[in-house]
Amino acid sequence: MAKDNKKLVEAITSMDEDFAQWYTDVVKKAELIDYSSVKGCMIIKPAGYAIWENIQKELDRRFKETGVENVYMPMFIPESLLEKEKDHVEGFAPEVAWVTHGGLNPLQERLCVRPTSETLFCDFYKNIIQSYRDLPKVYNQWCSVVRWEKETRPFLRSREFLWQEGHTAHATAEEAEERTVQMLNLYADFCEEVLAMPVIRGRKTEKEKFAGAEATYTIEALMHDGKALQSGTSHNFGDGFAKAFGIQYTDKDNKLQYVHQTSWGMTTRLIGAIIMVHGDDSGLVLPPRIAPVQAMVIPIQQHKEGVLEKAQEVCEALGKVCRAKLDDSDKSPGWKFSEQEMRGIPVRIELGPKDIEAGKCVVVRRDTREKLEISLDELTEKLPVVLETIQKEMFERAKAHRDAHIWDAHNYDELKDIAANKPGFIRGMWCEDQACEDKIKEELAVTSRCMPFSDQEQIASTCVCCGKPAHKLVYWGKAY
Amino acid sequence: MAKDNKKLVEAITSMDEDFAQWYTDVVKKAELIDYSSVKGCMIIKPAGYAIWENIQKELDRRFKETGVENVYMPMFIPESLLEKEKDHVEGFAPEVAWVTHGGLNPLQERLCVRPTSETLFCDFYKNIIQSYRDLPKVYNQWCSVVRWEKETRPFLRSREFLWQEGHTAHATAEEAEERTVQMLNLYADFCEEVLAMPVIRGRKTEKEKFAGAEATYTIEALMHDGKALQSGTSHNFGDGFAKAFGIQYTDKDNKLQYVHQTSWGMTTRLIGAIIMVHGDDSGLVLPPRIAPVQAMVIPIQQHKEGVLEKAQEVCEALGKVCRAKLDDSDKSPGWKFSEQEMRGIPVRIELGPKDIEAGKCVVVRRDTREKLEISLDELTEKLPVVLETIQKEMFERAKAHRDAHIWDAHNYDELKDIAANKPGFIRGMWCEDQACEDKIKEELAVTSRCMPFSDQEQIASTCVCCGKPAHKLVYWGKAY
Helix, strand or coil, rough: CHHHHHHHHCCCCCCCCHHHHHHHHHHHHCCEEEECCCCEEEEEEEHHHHHHHHHHHHHHHHHHCCCCCCCCCCCCEHHHHHHHCCHHHEEEEEEEEEEEEEEEEEEEEEEEEECHHCCCCCCHHHHHCEEHCCCCCEEEEEEEEECCCCCEECCCEEEEEEEEEEEEEEECCHHHHHHHHHHHHHHHHHHHHCCCCCEEEEEEECCCCCCCCCEEEEEECCCCCCCCCEEEEEEECCCHHHHCCCCCCEEECCEEEECCEEEEEEEEHHHHHHHHHHEEECCCCCCHHHHHHHHEEEEECCCCCHHHHHHHHHHHHHHHCEEECCCCCCCCHHHHHHHHHCCCCCEEEECCCHHHHHHHEEEEEEECCEEEEEEEEHHHHHHHHHHHHHHHHHHHHHHHHCCEEEEEEECCCHHHHHHCCCCCCEEEECCCHHHHHHHHHHHHHHHEEEEEEECCCCCEECCCCCEECEEEEEEEEECC | HHHHCCCCCCCCCCCCCCCHHHHHHHHHHCCEEEEEECCCEEEHHHHHHHHHHHHHHHHHHHHHHHEEEEECCCCCCEEEHHHHCHHHHHHHHCEEEEEEEEEEEEEEEEECCCCCHHHHHHHHHHHCCHHHHHHCCEEEEEEEEEEECCCEEEEEEECCCCCCCEEEEEECHHHHHHHHHHHHHHHHHHHHCCCCCCCCCEECCCCCCCCCCCCEEEEEECCCCCEEEEEEEEEEEEEEEHHHCEEEEECCCCCCCCCCCEEEECHHHHHHHHHHHHEECCCCCCCCCCCCCCCEEECCEEEEEEEEHHHHHHHHCCCCCCCEEEECCCCCCCHHHHHHHHHHEEEEECCCHHHHHCCCEEEEEECCCCCEEEEEEHHHHHHHHHHHHHHHHHHHHHHHHCCEEEEEEECCCHHHHHHCCCCCCCEEEEEHHHHHHHHHHHCCCCCCEEEECCCCCCCCCCCCCCCEECCEEEEEEEEE
């Protein structure tokens, strides 16, 4: 047995016992990542990168349907350029990596490795936008960015991570707002439809918004341990960056106007979300639509005549209706089952001599472990249905779990009690005074996650913190 | 008219007059790139990036067919790791960018931004390879790399560029050699089949091989100006890196062995190659298989009733058989023609009221400017044939041009004369002494491009430089 397999059968830490350790065990044992000799940077292994490729493919397709075009900007930002927008530089300068030497010579001006590319896009837009005919610009790039974090965790917070960053420029404030919301909704739909992960769509408070933005919209998902994960953000910059960088266009009346801008991004952190929403004590559980391998065919007694051939035949036929793979290694079926479970492959197909004789196979769902006997004649017809059922039920279970962990707090005592004892989202009214937000964060260690779009019912008329009149409903929570 | 269009109609520099300026004009006016405020780094614009996306898609598909798996490694390399293989660090240290600060603090050890990732992969393989069962590892990553070049040119040589780098580890020297050659052939086939660009496959001399490699194989293409472009390389490292990094596995007899490694890469420089092999004085000419838009439908007298509707209908129907787009902007047809030509879109489809009445359209080939009248009923059937014909003929023309610019030199006088007067590849025998190679480079400004696999005929028995006995045929040339 290879060394990795030995490790595999040792029980991973139970999630109820130590969720953080369970998470670390899963990312390692499902072979999603490895640590590197660069502190805080991870190696994304084939099983992890294939998930990211599927995320990219599907998001990119959805982007392009809305008119997004891809570009590539330099990875370096001159210090003077980063400094052009005041809030932005204050937000990012403390956590960037600085290049000071090129080859054997010191640079005249130091360059930071992009933590995000607003400033580069602004510099670019300033040069290519002259007339209203040049608008809108709806550009996106897939790249890696660097933020010099002190505490890191695989996928969730690392010094380098992969993402996409969209940057747009529009003639009017209305159009920019529309694009900001459109992309947030695109993200939310993607999470729900493809990752089977329910999200709450809302707006960040002033305190929590992006450095330099007028408004930040967010989708917030609930992890299995009751902590929130910010899973995608979309920012409306208004004309703040345009004024700082001088991005103007001539309108139809030949007047100079500032453009209105947005940016929006999603990252490899989504892989962390998938793990923490769907995983269990046997490892990863992947929603079929994002799984690199959807069905693993595992022959039983594969040394017996005809078994491997039949398994190959079944796998090939399945390859036409889903992403199927055959495990014909010389490991025992038991090992193979554990591996398939650890890696979160949505179904395995067990096929032995008796099954072949009976013209059937056993399909085992990863999510529920339910066993289905399916006739080999009907397999290519029925398996896609099974996969869609899994996808749908995984979303429903995640949503039921999320909904069962949303608590209402009407006053500070309730808030305090829930924050201490009930993991999940806390709904509470807020007076819009940052002092209350600060106090809640400091005393109860929960932060405002968002002011939801769809759920602005008044669950009380007073602030959950200070008791003064309040009109905004906020989702509070502990966050990754 | 927008400013860009005004620029467009000003004649670009003729390639015969000033090839370098022609190249710069095309990359700018076909809107492939823009310069950035980071010296030596370029912005890849949508029209340029879409070509790269097509290159990625097709190469990645071919990689995966040979068992390649994608991963992602950190972009930083600690100085001590870079230094582990002596030749490698000597080759790269003078041209790397150094990160010395993270956030507000100086780093304990400086990090270079990867110029290539051999050292990171070795460090990774050392940790994940224990047994012969763990082999082979055939990993690849798509990323950007940084080399602090002094002189830069868009796509051809820039401080940051996009590429893929494959890194493999094998049990035996034979298997490593086989993979090295396999990938070189994959690259060559891709260039010829997809980019319509003939290449010479061969081996680099000791002087020109990659820092740390035992052998470097290369494909060399001839640009329109007679200069060579190294278009892809594949390296066999033997066990040199394995020994430097201690990458060992236990073989079937339970003995410790060093792995044998390879690496291979292709870059955005390929876009420069496409421009310089196929372009003409009207701009870019894209081979259909790589063109982001293959057919541009351009309505004539689009204000007349029914024209735009019919053009939309035609475009939609074409969308099922090729990548088609409609230009329904308010520019004149003449402008649209120039734009389509500048951007190298393989065919345009002209459709006016009279055409519609006659049930036909005019298809104009970008490569030959040939006009074809095609019945609208037959368009979806015939256009793919036209595109395939263009693809085939572009390759044939490029090959004829290349073959007409290969000259044989039998002695130093001939070599000197050809190097001075005849642009192209020069075939000449070489005694394998680096002194001759150095002399030729210094005195005649031509370098050894490769020792071709397929063409080891003895065109003479003596070295083209020193006159001593020689057995190796070398392609010499001026190179980008």
